[in-house]
Amino acid sequence: xxxxxxxxxxxxxxxxxxxxxxxxxxxxxxxxxxxxxxxxxxxxxxxxxxxxxxxxxxxxxxxxxxxxxxxxxxxxxxxxxxxxxxxxxxxxxxxxxxxxxxxxxxxxxxxxxxxxxxxxxxxxxxxxxxxxxxxxxxxxxxxxxxxxxxxxxxxxxxxxxxxxxxxxxxxxxxxxxxxxxxxxxxxxxxxxxxxxxxxxxxxxxxxxxxxxxxxxxxxxxxxxxxxxxxxxxxxxxxxxxxxxxxxxxxxxxxxxxxxxxxxxxxxxxxxxxxxxxxxxxxxxxxxxxxxxxxxxxxxxxxxxxxxxxxxxxxxxxxxxxxxxxxxxxxxxxxx
Amino acid sequence: xxxxxxxxxxxxxxxxxxxxxxxxxxxxxxxxxxxxxxxxxxxxxxxxxxxxxxxxxxxxxxxxxxxxxxxxxxxxxxxxxxxxxxxxxxxxxxxxxxxxxxxxxxxxxxxxxxxxxxxxxxxxxxxxxxxxxxxxxxxxxxxxxxxxxxxxxxxxxxxxxxxxxxxxxxxxxxxxxxxxxxxxxxxxxxxxxxxxxxxxxxxxxxxxxxxxxxxxxxxxxxxxxxxxxxxxxxxxxxxxxxxxxxxxxxxxxxxxxxxxxxxxxxxxxxxxxxxxxxxxxxxxxxxxxxxxxxxxxxxx
Numbered sequence: 173x174x175x176x177x178x179x180x181x182x183x184x185x186x187x188x189x190x191x192x193x194x195x196x197x198x199x200x201x202x203x204x205x206x207x208x209x210x211x212x213x214x215x216x217x218x219x220x221x222x223x224x225x226x227x228x229x230x231x232x233x234x235x236x237x238x239x240x241x242x243x244x245x246x247x248x249x250x251x252x253x254x255x256x257x258x259x260x261x262x263x264x265x266x267x268x269x270x271x272x273x274x275x276x277x278x279x280x281x282x283x284x285x286x287x288x289x290x291x292x293x294x295x296x297x298x299x300x301x302x303x304x305x306x307x308x309x310x311x312x313x314x315x316x317x318x319x320x321x322x323x324x325x326x327x328x329x330x331x332x333x334x335x336x337x338x339x340x341x342x343x344x345x346x347x348x349x350x351x352x353x354x355x356x357x358x359x360x361x362x363x364x365x366x367x368x369x370x371x372x373x374x375x376x377x378x379x380x381x382x383x384x385x386x387x388x389x390x391x392x393x394x395x396x397x398x399x400x401x402x403x404x405x406x407x408x409x410x411x412x413x414x415x416x417x418x419x420x421x422x423x424x425x426x427x428x429x430x431x432x433x434x435x436x437x438x439x440x441x442x443x444x445x446x447x448x449x450x451x452x453x454x455x456x457x458x459x460x461x462x463x464x465x466x467x468x469x470x471x472x473x474x475x476x477x478x479x480x481x482x483x484x485x486x487x488x489x490x491x492x493x494x495x496x497x498x499x500x501x502x503x504x505x506x507x
Numbered sequence: 508x509x510x511x512x513x514x515x516x517x518x519x520x521x522x523x524x525x526x527x528x529x530x531x532x533x534x535x536x537x538x539x540x541x542x543x544x545x546x547x548x549x550x551x552x553x554x555x556x557x558x559x560x561x562x563x564x565x566x567x568x569x570x571x572x573x574x575x576x577x578x579x580x581x582x583x584x585x586x587x588x589x590x591x592x593x594x595x596x597x598x599x600x601x602x603x604x605x606x607x608x609x610x611x612x613x614x615x616x617x618x619x620x621x622x623x624x625x626x627x628x629x630x631x632x633x634x635x636x637x638x639x640x641x642x643x644x645x646x647x648x649x650x651x652x653x654x655x656x657x658x659x660x661x662x663x664x665x666x667x668x669x670x671x672x673x674x675x676x677x678x679x680x681x682x683x684x685x686x687x688x689x690x691x692x693x694x695x696x697x698x699x700x701x702x703x704x705x706x707x708x709x710x711x712x713x714x715x716x717x718x719x720x721x722x723x724x725x726x727x728x729x730x731x732x733x734x735x736x737x738x739x740x741x742x743x744x745x746x747x748x749x750x751x752x753x754x755x756x757x758x759x760x761x762x763x764x765x766x767x768x769x770x771x772x773x774x775x776x777x778x779x780x781x782x783x784x785x786x787x788x789x790x791x792x793x794x795x796x797x798x799x800x801x802x803x804x805x806x807x
Binding site: 452 | 655664665739743746770776777779784792
């Protein structure tokens with residue numbers, strides 16, 4: 173296991189290296205003068221020259237890249253052109269907001285998706301199975317941004333049950349400790365604010381969770397159906413074990429590996445989907461940070477935002493790979 | 508002996524009924540037709556293709572025609588899907604939007620298939636350092652969530668529908684590349700490939716006459732499902748303002764333009780979104796059906 177972990181970590185190096193190249197290329201592959209593109213057509217020659225110097229674009233690209241890598245290794249993500257603040261400092265609250273949103277969304281997706289898949293397989297060809305699978309099929313085909321807007325219209329505007337946008341009550345702001353509002357409110361004993369934070373989380377997390385939930389449900393159903401045909405499951409039933417334990421203890425353990433792969437992949441996709449969800453719900457996360465940067469042509473923020481999300485995506489996939497061994501002891505990577 | 512000869516002559520030769528040979532494509536089609544959901548998917552796709560072709564004839568209004576006095580009209584017999592903030596007929600815009608979405612979906616996937624298949628074949632067939640380089644490039648591209656990579660590509664090229672199409676094509680290349688590479692790796696071990704090499708057949712002939720046709724069926728399945736994803740990705744880019752620009756009636760862009768009027772005119776959001784969902788659902792159902800028929804091993 174240790175050897176495999178080390179090997180897997182080393183295999184990440186070329187991928188991370190390539191990612192920095194792609195991100196570096198974002199600004200350098202812009203046709204024409206990037207400074208001109210960033211400042212717009214009406215920019216003066218002096219302003220363009222200043223920005224060119226500021227971004228270091230007047231030097232050969234390979235020197236710029238070496239400098240960029242050096243800065244990254246020191247944790248320096250550059251300076252935002254809009255706020256003039258260091259990106260590595262201002263990104264943290266955004267990251268925490270996205271972390272909170274994606275974690276809750278993934279939790280919703282896994283709990284509902286896995287259970288819906290299990291029940292569908294357990295009561296295969298029942299009305300529940302048909303309804304769940306039709307919902308899952310429609311869920312997979314639904315554009316996340318449209319679903320978000322429809323949820324906003326239904327639950328916020330028409331029914332008035334949940335807030336339309338934002339992360340908390342702006343008139344009674346939460347004092348940030350960890351920037352995770354659910355945690356902060358509990359740490360401060362503000363249970364009223366905790367409820368408010370949950371209400372704000374409900375719609376964006378539901379919108380974000382729908383597609384992974386549908387995919388997880390379909391995957392769980394398919395693998396459970398296969399596992400439930402196994403001899404050992406029949407033996408367990410023959411021994412008189414209750415169906416609940418056969419399904420949740422014996423079958424699920426063996427069906428979870430492909431589901432785990434899907435969960436890992438979907439977590440990465442959630443990070444991508446966060447850009448759309450955060451834009452709709454005014455959620456101040458990393459996706460919204462990148463989206464605003466696109467509007468302002470703040471290329472250093474676009475580069476850093478994309479790099480951070482991609483790095484997290486790679487990290488999640490690594491964790492999922494390592495989790496296989498924990499979940500399924502039959503997998504031995506050292507051999 | 509004479510008896511034996513007599514017996515032998517008495518044996519009647521019964522003609523064996525000739526086995527009916529069904530061509531593989533017909534067999535696949537018959538199997539596809541047995542899948543009701545796949546047929547529904549095919550029906551939806553054909554419906555949208557017809558709409559896309561006939562949009563100029565069916566559309567009751569010019570999709571660009573603005574009539575400010577008619578802005579935010581609710582759905583009625585005059586305007587089936589209502590009107591938007593410029594008084595434009597949403598039904599006509601949704602019809603023309605089908606052209607754009609199908610065009611982007613089809614051509615972006617075509618681009619991905621062509622480049623992905625070419626790279627996959629080269630990597631799988633030649634192996635060694637060629638494979639190592641191409642596979643690492645795929646790994647790097649797949650390290651990005653797809654919509655982020657598309658944003659990166661559009662950030663370089665500039666926002667437009669054409670650039671969105673290029674971006675979507677680029678981000679899907681590694682999916683096809685990996686698929687073809689793995690297929691080629693197994694096909695090239697087959698005896699008929701070794702035989703082709705032994706008789707001195709050129710690499711290009713082996714690749715295009717033997718390996719490609721035998722590796723293509725999973726690509727067809729993947730391509731159908733990829734069109735669905737590409738349509739959503741194009742709409743997402745349009746929604747973020749990085750795809751189609753006004754007044755192009757692209758469904759994602761229509762949603763972006765309407766989101767500020769969600770309280771007063773929710774129908775401006777409902778119909779374009781519904782169109783995206785139905786088209787994607789059609790391709791997904793059709794893709795699932797094709798997968799069961801052409802590549803049952805991929806079935807999950």
